[in-house]
């Protein structure tokens with residue numbers, strides 16, 4: 001059956017652009033232990049963790065310091081041993097530039113770890129057990145979106161194809177490529193575990209054709225497995241879920257639909273590695289590979305960083321800033337967010353730190369050239385959406401599938417008038433989601449108010465009935481008394 | 488011909504019936520108006536809640552600019568629905584405030600339960616002689632519990648600006 005699937009013409013997605021790579025694949029370097037590790041309790045929108053340590057507690061590497069308050073959040077583990085010195089507000093890696101509660105860990109330099117609980121044969125374990133293990137290890141999607149992996153692997157509806165995404169398509173970022181070269185075997189193991197959990201019949205690792213070393217390493221490591229290593233063209237954004245599926249299978253997932261509804265799941269290659277560590281070695285997620293790069297840094301490289309490390313420590317490890325350092329971006333040049341300070345710590349989602357000069361350019365009016373629509377991989381009409389979002393026509397934004405915009409930034413890059421299209425889409429999206437939240441709140445209040453009204457009405461009625469009854473009894477007694485008098 | 492007549496007669500009956508049925512249930516206009524109100528249930532419009540105000544608007548007994556929490560956008564939405572001219576909020580009914588939720592200073596609370604009946608959405612938790620608490624996620628910020636409290640231990644706290652509530656805006 002799947003032969004047929006593969007014989008289909010492998011098409012590519014519409015739109016997209018070819019970008020200059022700027023990638024420097026280095027071996028992965030490990031910096032010295034930071035003095036302080038910072039862990040924000042806030043994960044992403046509406047997802048929080050709760051601190052389960054107190055100031056003054058001694059913790060070991062791998063110990064849980066904050067627990068998940070729902071399945072949509074994930075626990076945080078200490079990345080080294082030391083004392084919890086405070087729980088206080090610090091700037092966090094978030095586009096708001098706001099401070100939020102963080103656990104501060106003062107490391108003691110010993111780096112002593114909790115004893116790990118390895119699991120030698122994962123095939124002997126139930127799939128629920130494995131999912132739980134992944135959840136307890138605090139694993140989230142490491143490609144940047146940071147969605148909880150255990151939740152994503154919940155396995156319903158049935159999944160036929162697992163895609164391990166190594167199409168790291170943004171310029172500059174090369175952490176996945178370095179990881180693939182260094183740990184191909186472990187990545188294959190991790191992918192097999194995920195495939196086992198999903199009971200997916202097919203597992204494909206997709207890697208861009210511009211990464212021959214990583215391709216060969218994976219091919220070699222996957223020799224004795226059924227995993228397919230598939231080259232994909234280096235067109236940005238091949239790494240987008242829907243785009244990748246279209247490239248691999250030819251199937252186009254319609255707007256407003258999710259890929260798992262069509263039997264696909266995409267996982268980042270670094271997530272596979274984390275799953276391998278969590279399940280087979282019993283090591284929770286406390287470190288990740290991160291690319292530190294850009295014209296603003298002296299020695300660009302890939303770093304094995306402890307999650308919680310302040311960015312300034314990594315910068316120091318890279319020999320500091322150059323004179324071009326004007327802005328700090330977390331993520332790549334296309335989809336990253338600007339950070340306000342290098343005091344902010346690395347989080348699980350940080351795949352890249354880009355330090356760049358600011359390129360200012362004057363915004364010109366739209367000349368209706370249509371270039372933005374030509375490159376949009378989601379087949380949207382950016383200039384139309386721009387107009388609707390600027391004029392706050394939110395319903396029109398929704399009707400024109402704004403939700404399908406993956407914020408890839410292709411439209412921004414090609415626009416000859418330098419219109420900040422993506423920025424306006426982010427504003428519109430956050431406004432729409434805010435309105436939805438308010439509507440939900442209002443619906444809740446309405447329901448509670450109506451319930452109370454009904455309850456009051458019922459109590460009134462009951463009182464009235466009681467009153468009637470009492471009146472009736474009194475009447476009866478009166479009548480009886482009168483009767484007695486008569487007698 | 489006869490057959491057609493019959494069909495039409497039947498259809499007419501059906502329509503009449505449906506109309507009656509709908510009339511008995513919720514008046515759709517009231518429902519539509521109510522859906523555009525913020526459901527704060529604060530009574531500043533001089534009705535005991537949003538729904539009664541919606542009924543009054545539907546009957547043309549009240550104007551569309553009497554709800555302070557609804558803000559300008561809310562009045563415009565109402566005007567569009569009813570085909571009326573939008574107008575500024577009538578200041579007689581109060582002014583729009585920043586969103587806030589009630590908070591009980593627990594060590595001062597004497598457990599008199601006086602704050603419980605005024606709350607339109609049952610957001611206050613507590614029993615006689617026990618400390619009371621506001622369930623912040625259910626509080627609409629209507630302020631109706633403030634004045635009944637004999638020891639003034641309920642305060643309104645503006646909703647904190649956190650990363651979670653933050654929105655992208657033009658100047659970032």
Ligand code: SF4
Nearest residue numbers: 376405406408409411
């Ligand atoms: S940012 Fe959105 S609108 Fe622009 S090209 Fe990418 S998907 Fe299309």
Ligand code: SF4
Nearest residue numbers: 366367369370372415
């Ligand atoms: S690319 Fe820019 S100028 Fe051209 S149509 Fe799109 S928004 Fe307008």
Ligand code: SF4
Nearest residue numbers: 527529530532537554
């Ligand atoms: S003033 Fe208060 S009670 Fe009246 S409609 Fe507005 S929110 Fe509802």
Ligand code: SF4
Nearest residue numbers: 606626627629630632
């Ligand atoms: S707790 Fe107070 S302010 Fe909040 S909804 Fe109830 S009465 Fe209104």
Ligand code: SF4
Nearest residue numbers: 596597599600602636
């Ligand atoms: S009215 Fe004030 S003192 Fe009485 S129970 Fe409520 S909060 Fe406590």
